[in-house]
Amino acid sequence: EDQVTQSPEALRLQEGESSSLNCSYTVSGLRGLFWYRQDPGKGPEFLFTLYSAGEEKEKERLKATLTKKESFLHITAPKPEDSATYLCAVPTSGYALNFGKGTSLLVTP
Amino acid sequence: GAGVSQSPSNKVTEKGKDVELRCDPISGHTALYWYRQSLGQGLEFLIYFQGNSAPDKSGLPSDRFSAERTGGSVSTLTIQRTQQEDSAVYLCASSSPGMVNSPLHFGNGTRLTVT
Numbered sequence: 001e002d003q004v005t006q007s008p009e010a011l012r013l014q015e016g017e018s019s020s021l022n023c024s025y026t027v028s029g030l031r032g033l034f035w036y037r038q039d040p041g042k043g044p045e046f047l048f049t050l051y052s053a054g055e056e057k058e059k060e061r062l063k064a065t066l067t068k069k070e071s072f073l074h075i076t077a078p079k080p081e082d083s084a085t086y087l088c089a090v091p092t093s094g095y096a097l098n099f100g101k102g103t104s105l106l107v108t109p
Numbered sequence: 110g111a112g113v114s115q116s117p118s119n120k121v122t123e124k125g126k127d128v129e130l131r132c133d134p135i136s137g138h139t140a141l142y143w144y145r146q147s148l149g150q151g152l153e154f155l156i157y158f159q160g161n162s163a164p165d166k167s168g169l170p171s172d173r174f175s176a177e178r179t180g181g182s183v184s185t186l187t188i189q190r191t192q193q194e195d196s197a198v199y200l201c202a203s204s205s206p207g208m209v210n211s212p213l214h215f216g217n218g219t220r221l222t223v224t
Binding site: 004031032034041042043044045046049051087089091092094095096097098099100101102 | 113140142144149150151152154157159165167168200202210212213214215216217218
């Protein structure tokens, strides 16, 4: 069964303190790995799609990387506005996305 | 342009009542998805529509749940005889052109509370 596991469940950082979020997956024939950001009371917002091991994508203070078994979302010098829940997802055998439970990130001033 | 619109934003209903949740996708998006997000849980896939093809209903948890998409645009998710375990945020998403690697654009959801 395809699975997506995210860690840690929650992370508290001070402003400027860099860290990484992990998404490990088991899926046969990866057809992409997606990262989303979700703010309280809002729907998830698309960040990145990664397709192959070794691929990296960046957006502002975020960088996503992909290996054959996991993906990392690196957050460099975070700011309080980066506080959100970060979700990763992989496609199922159909068209649905299988989401992890997310990492809740809090960045304090 | 306008994003995915969902209504109502909040719905409180009594156990046993039927509810209808509405989703208006981004214009031109051919694919539409319904997901459910319960407290402390990940997003749970419910149903997928793509153009005029038969929907993928594999995620619907019981026959109390149904959905339709009229004219390839607006979709309605109906839950009959609601139960307390149906309480969750119901999220709708659309994408174009509906390929597996097209990013999903989500609405802000309907928070359903069954009392």
